Amino acid sequence: MSFRQISTARLLDPKRFHNGLPDGWNRDRFRQLCVSYAQIRGVSAQCIRTFEIIIDMISPNAFRDPSQEPFCYARQETLIAGRRLTDRTIHNHERNLEAIGLIERRLGENGARCKRKGLGLFLTPALNLIPEMHDAEAQNKADKKEHDALRGDRSRLYRYVKHGLAVLVSLPCPPKGCEDMMEAFRSWPRSDKLKYMSLEQLKCHVQAAHDLWKRIDGHVAKPGEISGAPEACFGSHIQDQFEETILSCNADGESSMPSAEASEPDCSGSGPDGPAHCSESNHPTDPAGRKAQKLPRVNNRILYDLASPELRMHIDIAGGGDQNPNPSLYAIETGIWSRLSEIGTNVSAWHEAINRLTLMGAILAGVITDARLSDPKLPLVVNPGGYLRGMVQADERGELNLISSFMGLLARRAREEDHGLG
Template identity: 30%
Template sequence: MHVPQSLPARRCEAVKPTLPRGMERDGFVALVDAVASCLGVGAAAMMTFRTMIASTRPSAFKCGVDEPCCYLSQNEIAHKRGVTACRIRQHEAALVRAGLIEKRTMANGARSGFSGCGVFFGVAIARVEEFLSLRDEIEADRRAHARLRGQRSSHKRHLKGILRELVGCHRLAAEVERIHQNFAGWPSGQALHRMSLEELQNHEAEAEALTISASNLLHETHDRSLDNERSHIQDTTQDSNEVPCNDHNDTRSVGKPTRSTVSGPQPSGRVRCLERQDGVASEAHKSKFIQKLGCDRLYGLCSEEMKMWLDIERQKRGRLDFHSFVIAAQKRLPELGIHQSAWDEAVGVLEEDAAMLCVLITDAKVADPEITILSAGAYLRGMVRAQRTGSLNIMGSLIGLNERSRRR
């Protein structure tokens, strides 16, 4: 007669949650640390979390047999942390509410490895995928926040320059005073860091609207288009080795002259660059090209993706001006995979106008199937390094883009 095996003997031990391949205990702690604030866990409670998890066996996070557990008593944890046991109880309660630990203790609250009682981390391990997605969202918001701060800084520089030009127009004194008062109420750069993403989005939109309003007011005071009045890329010095990006009489901060040498190699940036194949144009050709280059022609040198952002700016403003290109370039950065720090470095070394041209050139080359650029960010940083050594050739690159656009 067949005797069935008893149920306890057939029962399989449940597999415990484990970390995904490639993640170890320390990486898991770093992940939790990155999302802790969104889970309502403060810095002090996270220090207690790290203290407890440090007492576990790293292998327990990977094997799926034993669930990682801290058997230390609250008094022992308090001693390691240098705080009271009462504070540890508060931290543990916060960690339980956040779903980062599970407490399984004896009736008297005791913890023991022999009885399998303590603070367990399986509930947090089971949420790793959730935490990874949350960390990605946090990082995306952080990058968006940095981009918005950069755009607000551009609006501020541009508006300060416009106000300097408008201040002498007495017939517009009331309107200029209104713009100046609104501008004076803008929060400082430090205050921007304390804003939520939504608050910063609203402020940046208001700052852009005020800047556009002031720009339109300035535009109306001139007899001809701002685009025709001042070529933003002119050879005003007749010096082939220096290319100011603006008229030397323009005192606006957004239009400060930016000098780049016309001779010398372009940065390699791990790129199969065709710039050298364009040939060396005559100085007369360069001067003629520079003088004729305005916003419309610059628009024609842009990639289709950059043109999309410029079309949005044109719709907002009713026309394109140089500031439109600066804002469009900043909005292309994340799409190109260029970190905000690369733009900040470029602005610091080249000033904003030339930094924009570098992004425009990088973007156009990335879009060109005949050119291979492995990293747009590396290429932009290479241009900044070339500027530091005096070998940056912005105008040569623009001429190269122009020649290639004619051949298409």
């Protein structure tokens, strides 16, 4: 080979360098990022374990020094390490890791590895992939959060659609298309299948479910009411008066509606069969014999007036996007949870509030928690989720008085309106 050919070959050879780990990082943190990225890319657990063995065989200093490339020159037998895998499996693992950009295979003939000759599995590509791995991790977290929110929305829609259909079929003359709506409802996947749906598939399903609910609500809803005449076991809808006790809205299970029992939609094969805490489960989590929380009974218009501007925005979005001073119960529940999530409340705190206070109590507690953030006369609430949990714990001790809190919020909104702040 001539000198000209050698020079050309060197120019064509890609430069292999890295800037080392970011400040404050060590090998273990880098490994965690790589493992997370590999999981996002769908790499098997066995393959990830192979990668962890590879990275553990490299000196930590090699990841920090840009003048040297971190590489593993261990033989495949060493990587197997008594894991009952074949050489072919390890070879496939290495190819998969190379395909997603975590390693580069620079091997000799027949896959030879040698420290002196610089042959082995190099992790330089992974070091140069750190920004992309960060982006992928952030996107994955955002997708999971959106997936959880969509499943929660489907859970709420399931309850409202089931109730609405039961009301429609109990009418002397069910509206045209009722059978089609029931058939569409029966075709819904079970709640325990939703987690395995892709984000796009779940978006399409929830949108279709929401469209079905809007069709049903158009037949059921009446002026001044939430969703038609409330059924006996669906829960006490919000009214404009006070009462000493309130029936628990079965937010954790499917209501059996006695008044429509003969014509209740048949959901066999499509209904949920999740764990006891699942909001579509058939197993109520409300402890038997627990004393019901005393709740004010108010209409939807009053709740909307009591809501903060931010909360009203979320209720409007849940109701279709237009301002509606008399929204549906579905829009109120969805809007309140969206607002609580926005201010940092964990979903488990919301579920605990529903389980303990009933859906109506949780709605009132959510409105009060949101209003508490902007109360100028009281100390700032740093942790809204903790504040909501505190209300649940106060109820467990028998110290919660939602009626008093509700009356206090009414008085506060009246003062703000008098001063032109509402």
